[in-house]
Amino acid sequence: MPKFVELWVYLSTTPLFGLTATLVVYVLAHALYVRLQQAPWANPVLWTVIAIAGGLLATGIPYPTYFSGAQFIHFLLGPAVVALAWPLWQRREELRRRWAPLLLAALAGGAASAGSALALGWAFGLPADVLLSLASKSVTAPVAMGIAEKIGGIPALAAVFAVLTGIVGALSGKYLFDLLRISTTPAGWMARGFALGTTSHGLGAARALQVNADAGAYAGLALGLQVVLASLLIPLLFRWL
Amino acid sequence: MTGLRGFAWLLLLQSAGELLAHGLHLPFPGPVVGMVLLLFALGFKAVREPVAACADYLLSHLSLLFVPVGVGVMTHLSLISEYGLRMLLAIVLSTWIGLAVTALVLRALTRHAPEQARD
Numbered sequence: 077m078p079k080f081v082e083l084w085v086y087l088s089t090t091p092l093f094g095l096t097a098t099l100v101v102y103v104l105a106h107a108l109y110v111r112l113q114q115a116p117w118a119n120p121v122l123w124t125v126i127a128i129a130g131g132l133l134a135t136g137i138p139y140p141t142y143f144s145g146a147q148f149i150h151f152l153l154g155p156a157v158v159a160l161a162w163p164l165w166q167r168r169e170e171l172r173r174r175w176a177p178l179l180l181a182a183l184a185g186g187a188a189s190a191g192s193a194l195a196l197g198w199a200f201g202l203p204a205d206v207l208l209s210l211a212s213k214s215v216t217a218p219v220a221m222g223i224a225e226k227i228g229g230i231p232a233l234a235a236v237f238a239v240l241t242g243i244v245g246a247l248s249g250k251y252l253f254d255l256l257r258i259s260t261t262p263a264g265w266m267a268r269g270f271a272l273g274t275t276s277h278g279l280g281a282a283r284a285l286q287v288n289a290d291a292g293a294y295a296g297l298a299l300g301l302q303v304v305l306a307s308l309l310i311p312l313l314f315r316w317l
Numbered sequence: 318m319t320g321l322r323g324f325a326w327l328l329l330l331q332s333a334g335e336l337l338a339h340g341l342h343l344p345f346p347g348p349v350v351g352m353v354l355l356l357f358a359l360g361f362k363a364v365r366e367p368v369a370a371c372a373d374y375l376l377s378h379l380s381l382l383f384v385p386v387g388v389g390v391m392t393h394l395s396l397i398s399e400y401g402l403r404m405l406l407a408i409v410l411s412t413w414i415g416l417a418v419t420a421l422v423l424r425a426l427t428r429h430a431p432e433q434a435r436d
Contacts, residue, residue, distance in 0.1 A: 094385075102381050121380045125387035132391060139392045146385035152375065153382045155327040157348035158334070159372035161355035177426035184422045189415025193407055200403035206396070210407060214415055217386050222346030233393060235386040237408060242383065244412045252413055258420050263427060267420045275415035282380040296376070298419075303349050311344045 088137055094145025101127050114286055116247045121239070121279060153218040156278075157303065163296035171297065178270065182301045185274040189214040189241075190310065209234040211314075213241040215306040216277040216299060223307055227314040238277065245276025246283035265290040273298025323371025326364055330355045 087093055105120035105127070112118040132142055143150070164171070171178065193210040202210070209229035212220040217238040224234030253268050260268075269291030272280030277299045285292030334351030337343065343350060358364045390397070397404070 098381075098384050102384055121383055121387060124384050125390065128384070129388045129391040132388070139389060142388065143385060146388070149382060150385040153386075154331050154348045154351075155324065156375050156379055156382055157346075158327045158331045158351040158355050159368070159375050161352045161359060162368060162372035163376065164352075165356055165359045174427065177423060180426060181419050181423035185415050185419025188418035189411055192414040193411035196407040196410055197404070200400075200407060202400055202403060202407070206400065206404065210404075210411075213408060213411070217383055219346050219349060222349075226344065232386075232389050233396070236390045236393065237404075239383050239387040239390075240405070240408050241412050242380075244409050245416060248409075248413070249416055252416055253420060256417060256420060258424060263424070266427070267423045270423055271416045271419035274419045275412055278379045279383060285377075300352065303352065304345075307345045307349050 088135070089141055091145035091148070093137075094142040095148055096145070097128055097131070097142070098124070098146045098149055116250055116283070119243055119246055119279075119283075122243045122247070125239070153216075157216065157218055160296065160300045160303070163293060164300040167293055167297050178297070178301070181270060182274050182298060182305060185271060186214060186302055186305055186309075189275050190306070204228075205230050206233065208314075210237055211310055212306060213237040214275050214277060215302055217242075219303050219307055223310050226311045239279070242276045242279025245272055245280040249276070249280065249283065250287075260288075262290055266294045269294035270298045274302050277302065319367045320370045320374065323367035323369070324375075326358070326368050327351075327355070327371060327375075330358065 102120060102124045105123045108123070109115075109118045109120045128142070131137075132139065190211050190213070193213055194207060197207045197210045205228065207229075208227050209224050209231075211227065211229065212223035212234050215223060215238060217235045220234045220238040221231040223229075224231045249268070249272050253271070258264050258267050265288045269281075269284040269288065272284045272291070273295030276283075281292065281295035281299050284295035331348050331351040333354055334349070335347030338345055338347040338350045355364075355368065359368065
């Protein structure tokens with residue numbers, strides 16, 4: 077038995093551990109999600125994060141040790157942001173045809189999301205650096221980190237806020253849209269998908285893609301638009317204020 | 318091999334984006350500049366075919382890529398114990414406001430547009 081403990085201590089400090097834990101737990105969580113007919117509350121990212129963070133806290137393994145392995149997955153966020161040009165390019169005809177309503181909706185939704193987060197955070201008395209990390213919450217995590225760095229927020233916290241926002245949207249979007257009587261016609265799927273991509277970036281888009289192909293495509297379009305709009309407008313606004 | 322060539326294009330354009338963003342002090346993060354560069358490069362078949370193979374695979378597993386950052390929530394436990402509920406409330410409410418505004422604005426703006434033929 078002591079031999080096993082020794083081996084575990086060795087393994088838990090190698091990068092292999094963080095990488096393996098991330099992939100294995102996610103694959104299991106995803107299998108469960110599929111088993112549960114993709115119920116929003118069974119969101120695989122949410123449960124993977126809870127399981128791994130809980131496991132690390134329980135075993136006393138520090139986050140940097142975990143991240144030394146998980147960084148190989150984290151690194152792929154950069155090329156994934158570049159790859160977002162592909163769904164945008166595929167939808168270039170729609171973008172050309174409906175650029176005005178889509179751009180207006182993206183601006184209104186992005187401003188409503190960031191503005192209400194700042195207003196609520198301020199009303200709740202959150203400290204300034206936390207507040208500034210909230211501004212970029214509707215942009216995909218790697219870009220949110222870049223924006224937070226530019227305006228004086230905490231990049232790591234901004235990333236967590238972005239992931240949480242993504243999970244909240246993926247979890248509750250369906251119920252909110254049903255409540256607002258957004259239809260499930262092609263036009264309705266467009267509105268649902270576009271809203272999920274605008275507000276809940278990659279996690280919202282992943283959810284939309286699983287539910288309906290149209291919704292997924294418009295979510296991809298929205299998240300690409302939000303990346304460009306937010307990374308241009310948020311730093312400019314804060315520089316000007 | 319096609320997928321691997323696509324991945325090489327993605328990394329190459331990300332690097333170009335980083336160089337441009339830092340060299341010209343642009344307000345965008347490097348990968349965003351890379352995305353805009355790729356948008357133009359996709360006009361060329363030599364870029365489009367390999368990138369398509371790689372991008373579809375990478376983007377279909379997009380949510381996995383958020384796990385390492387999400388686990389980072391454990392490093393902010395003191396902040397969470399002090400402000401956790403208020404932060405969560407601000408995030409949940411503002412997400413609902415954002416979702417509702419986007420969907421309603423888009424519905425209002427496209428309601429009277431003739432439904433386009435879809436394939």
